[in-house]
Amino acid sequence: MYDVIIIGKGPAGAQAGIYLGRAGFKTLILYKDDGSLAKTDYIENYYGYNQPIEARKLLEEGVEQAKRFNVEFREDEVVMFLSSEDNQILVKGLKEEYKASYVIIAAGMTRKSLNVPGLKDYEGKGISYCVTCDGFFFRNRKVAIIGYTRFAEHELNDLLMFTKNAYLLTNGKDMEFDVSALKEVTVINKQINLIYGEDQVKGIEFKDGSKEGFEGIFIAYGTADASSFCVKSGIATDKGKILVDDSKMTNIDRIYAAGDCINSYMQVATAVSDGALAARSVIERLKADRKNAK
């Protein structure tokens, strides 16, 4: 029985854990993988690091920091939540079941991605998932965005601040926005066969056998949607994001959410704030619970 279970060990989850552990509450962080931060190479826009920090290193620092305040960590994939009697939340994982008075979902975003050979090999080696985060590294370079939705349009607009040598690759999909206003952009509407490179990404081979070289590739494919456990557990979402009130609480009492799963500006700087604010709300609730129990 925990005071709080946090789902996700990224910036939002670990930051919430740091506040909760420091306030003396028994806290468990469940995680299924390293999340989207680990797919990034370096972070240089998070306040406090004069020199760019490896994303994996930042992730590890956060985990160790939470452990200093006695936060427990356990690898398990959460399947769903059930509100049980006595105002407790039952958290069903693939390995085990857990109980807590409060839950904070900081599970990040599962971005619908391409299933193309070579993609995973060059993540963080020229392939990125966030123009705001990494566009700066590719200024004045020849860069492709793979996508066809309004999410891709948004990323494309941001990319044009860094380079005029921009390509939109739709992978043969029908475009869901009007690209004609973006005169600088070259659109290629062929299906993608594979992504190739050496140490770094070099380019894309299409199914018709033709190739196009790129120095950077951004994936903005499909739409991001909230993890399926939300749907299963009756947690309200909108356009792939979990809906929360000002206190970061979802539509279900005692279940809060923070980070990329609620916030479309998927930055470390905003994730840590969400985590801190969700933790503050939960701490206030826990204090009130204890007062009432006296």
Place this chain on the structure above:
Amino acid sequence: MYDVIIIGKGPAGAQAGIYLGRAGFKTLILYKDDGSLAKTDYIENYYGYNQPIEARKLLEEGVEQAKRFNVEFREDEVVMFLSSEDNQILVKGLKEEYKASYVIIAAGMTRKSLNVPGLKDYEGKGISYCVTCDGFFFRNRKVAIIGYTRFAEHELNDLLMFTKNAYLLTNGKDMEFDVSALKEVTVINKQINLIYGEDQVKGIEFKDGSKEGFEGIFIAYGTADASSFCVKSGIATDKGKILVDDSKMTNIDRIYAAGDCINSYMQVATAVSDGALAARSVIERLKADRKNAK
């Protein structure tokens, strides 16, 4: 002529500068001092630092980080803002005048403080201004809060999570809240003469000559109020905080605000998020301005 002038070089201001500089906008940060962060000893609850970091070191890292992205820094105290013709903001400093298309106020809070001998000597050496930040360092110790307002009540409630050996020192002021519910707290209603100590704070001497030893002292005296330049410039505030909308814009077009001056949860983790979000809003505006100018 700058794209953006930021007031304040703390976490909110520097984080905004990092985003703006990285996006290629000409940005100036004006600061009058090192702000409240520099009055803190160590930070251990900001995500990403496994080991506690000296607050001064964190502040310097943030400044250097912004400088890497060509953000300029200049020491000057801002007196007021004037919206001039051509949608520009005139920023009047004590030394000079500056012009920018947008302003982000990240000036922190001027906390009304005690004027008591010894106070300044022990800041960061047992004297702190934030229980959420530093209460953990004083768990189970004998600790005093100096204050009499509801702000002091809030801090006192937080302090009781860390120690039951808590004192409220009103410095002879009438209390503005009911302390009788807090049975564990000892109230001393005498006027304070001085704060004494050696390397660290040791205690307080009252005007009647009596003394009381403490291992830690928190200042929660009076209420915090927004800097006077806001009042002079017609920027709306409420209870000492600058009012902003969802985009972090104040009631005056092109003037935004971020950090402790808008946020009552005065944490580095929330300040950086405010800074990032204000910068994002300003970047969107600047992009639109450029599009319209074509």
